[in-house]
Amino acid sequence: MHTDTDPRPSLAAAIRAALLTADPRAKVMATRAVARDWRLGRLAWRFDVAMPDRPARPDRPELLAPKHMPKRGRGGSERARIALWHAIAHIEFVAIDLALDMAGRFGAEMGPDFVTDFLSVAADEAMHYAIIARHMAGMGAAYGDLPAHDGLWQAAEATTHDVAARLAVVPMVLEARGLDVTPATLERVRASGDATGARILSRILADEIRHVRFGSLHFSDNCKKRGIPPDSAWMELVSTYVSGAVKPPFNDSAREAAGLSRECYSALASANNHG
Structure with a gap:
């Protein structure tokens, strides 16, 4: 049991400090340190500071609204390759x-x-980001060289008040979308002869299945504690907070491994198509 006299640094303060670290390399190090310190019992179970409304961001990349993002371009040009990895x-x-x-x-x-x-x-x-940054360096490129969109954090801002909404939207919709699109990207990268890139994407896909599963498990547990059915709660929250983002094609096997209900996302996709 932790007490007010616990001399260890607070868990919340350590997480907040990592969120307020702008430099990408420093953020990677701070994040890995928080996870390690928590695992090793070096942080006290104290939530004595609030999380920032927005995390610190580096000066680059320039953040644009998704609709203002330049087109990446097709084909296997070096510019298109760098744009793909910058987006990832x-x-x-x-x-x-x-x-x-x-x-x-x-x-x-x-x-x-x-x-x-x-x-x-x-x-x-943090590990994914670090290995992608290293891969980009091999192409003579770096994160920040191109603009990026600010849409992902907007989903967090919309759900700051409700853990169920945050879980429903971030792991169970946004990360689940990664399960759907990564296999095709992986095939394209592999076909271009980028064996290192293919290994990176394979690793990310395996990890993301686990991340989505964490989201779906904690969402279900939260709903059960509140006495509400998880499937209908998820559909209602996604309908409230996500506009038209649930659409096929779906990676059904990866989604099933992550604990997502095919009936739910198929029904939502159908409703979006007819809405």
């Missing part, structure tokens, strides 16, 4: 903050297992 790096970088914020904002309410799961997600995302 941005998703993984923002995912670090999404997982940190999940643990820091809702951990007191949800408990130690929840914090452990989402700090492990944050550490995974």
Whole structure:
């Protein structure tokens, strides 16, 4: 049992500090340190500081509304390749903050297992970002060279008040979309002869299945504690917070491995198509 006299640094303060680290390399290190320190019992179970409204961001990339993003271009040109990896790096970088914020904002309410799961997600995302940055460096490119969109964090801002909404939207819709699109990207990267890139994407896909599963498990547990059916609650929350984002094609096997209900997302996709 932790007491007010516990001399260890507070868990919330450590998570907040990582969220407020702007430099990508420093954020990777801070995130891995928080996850490690929590796992090793070096942080006290104290939620004595609030999470920031927005995490710190580096000066670059320039963040644009999704509709203002330049087209990546087709084909196997070096420019198109770099644009693809830059987009993936941005998703993984923002995912670090999404997982940190999940643990820091809702951990007191949800408990130690929840914090452990989402700090492990944050550490995974930090590792993904780091290996992508290294891969990009081999192409003579770096994160920040191109603009990026700000849509991912907007989903977090819309759900700061409700852990069920955050779980429904971030792991169970946004990350689940990664399960759907990554296999085709992986095939394209492999066909271009980029064996290292293919290995990176295979690793990310395997990890993301686990991340989505954490989301679906904690969402179901939260719904059961509140005495509401998880499937209908998820459909209602996604209809409220996500506009038209649930659409096929779906990676049914990966989604099933992650604990997502095919009946639910198929019904939502059908409703979106007819709406």
